[in-house]
Every structure is written in C-alpha cells, then in structure tokens.
Amino acid sequence: MKRTLLVTAAFATVQLIHAACPTPLSVGAWADYTAVPYSFNTSTIGGPYPNQYNPLSWSSLGGGQSDVQTALVDWDSDNYANNTSFVSFYSASSASLRFFAYTVNYPGNYYADPQVSAQTGEAFWAGSNIYAEATTTFYYDGYNTTVGLVPLTMTAPGYDAFMIKATLHEIGHTMGLADNLTGTPGQSVMNPQAGTNDSGNNLASFPTSCDNLSLPYF
Numbered sequence: 001m002k003r004t005l006l007v008t009a010a011f012a013t014v015q016l017i018h019a020a021c022p023t024p025l026s027v028g029a030w031a032d033y034t035a036v037p038y039s040f041n042t043s044t045i046g047g048p049y050p051n052q053y054n055p056l057s058w059s060s061l062g063g064g065q066s067d068v069q070t071a072l073v074d075w076d077s078d079n080y081a082n083n084t085s086f087v088s089f090y091s092a093s094s095a096s097l098r099f100f101a102y103t104v105n106y107p108g109n110y111y112a113d114p115q116v117s118a119q120t121g122e123a124f125w126a127g128s129n130i131y132a133e134a135t136t137t138f139y140y141d142g143y144n145t146t147v148g149l150v151p152l153t154m155t156a157p158g159y160d161a162f163m164i165k166a167t168l169h170e171i172g173h174t175m176g177l178a179d180n181l182t183g184t185p186g187q188s189v190m191n192p193q194a195g196t197n198d199s200g201n202n203l204a205s206f207p208t209s210c211d212n213l214s215l216p217y218f
Contacts, residue, residue, distance in 0.1 A: 004114070023190050037091070038089050056103055059091045071165075096131075099136050101138040114142065115146070118139065121137075136167070138166070158198070165198055183202075187208060
C-alpha cells in the first residue's frame, strides 16, 4: 500500500470550506505501545540519466536528515503530551521504518515521475491492520503537471520547514491517518501541500488537535 503527499495549487486552498476535523482515518497503523526503529538509507537501485531516479545520500541533502528526525520527535512529543497513540520512534541500523531520497531524472514524465514530494508504502502483519514495516521516499526536483510546480526542491525557500511538514504528513499515514483533502490551511499535518515546498502553508507544522482526535488505537 502506498500513501502520497498530494499537491494542490496554492490559490485553491482558500476555497476549502468544508473542513474535516477530526482528520480522516486510514486503514492501518503501527500497534499501540510500539517503539518503531527507523533508518536513513541510500538505494543501490537507479543512477544518473537515463535511469528513472538517481539515488541521493542523506549527507547531500542539507538539513534534510535532521528535518526528518525533528518530525519524528514532534510525533513522539505529541503522542506523549496528549496520551493519544502510544507510538515512539528511535534510530537503529535494522529498522521497520526506512527513509530514502531520489532525484527525478524525467521531471513531468507521467511514467517516470511520481509528481509528488514524498510517498510512503506500508506492509501489514498477516491477517491484521497493524503495520509491520513502512518505507518513506522523498522525490527531489520532479514536476507536477497538474498544478504546474516542482513539489520538493532544495533550491527554493522553505526547504527545511517543508521537509519537517512532509515527514509529519507521511508518518501520519503510518499512525493511521488519511489525507485531509478538505482541511483548512494549517488544520492538519494531513492536508495536501500548496505550492513548491508548501509555499502556501497549507500543511500544519506540528500535529494538531484535529489529528489527535483521530488517532486510532490498534
């Protein structure tokens, strides 16, 4: 199963009037009272053009790795403070939650560019709705042809803040939350992004009360 950070045009967010709070639910999540190990990885698949993607090392992404860790700590803090979902995250070499990053070599190509900032795929334990593992992948310098923008890039303003928000969103999927397509700006970490690096500030920068009200117990 894959969950994606959707992209919307910045001007469209002001037209959203039917807000979803609590945040919509997904179909699965980490089990409660679980400490989830995570790791930062560099893929051995792909490479420069003509490959579809070029794997990126986390050391080449500025503050990207630190931003992801900040988002994980934010989810830890929120869960603890609100007694909502008893899930925490810790760094480990053998991980259930893995992070990858790629450059898109064919920006805007329907078959070779996901046209999103990030995507998370999850695998369930057999016969349950509990996640056994998840992989979050960030796609740099692609191009979303629907709204005409680059979803994620290091070269535009707001990169570090957006990496935190994008990670909060993707981890929200693993916490059992679905995309909040009708949310008002800043209402949820599960809102779609608006503009390159969420220049329209549609995504919340920390889990909100709407998110906390929604977290399932598995």
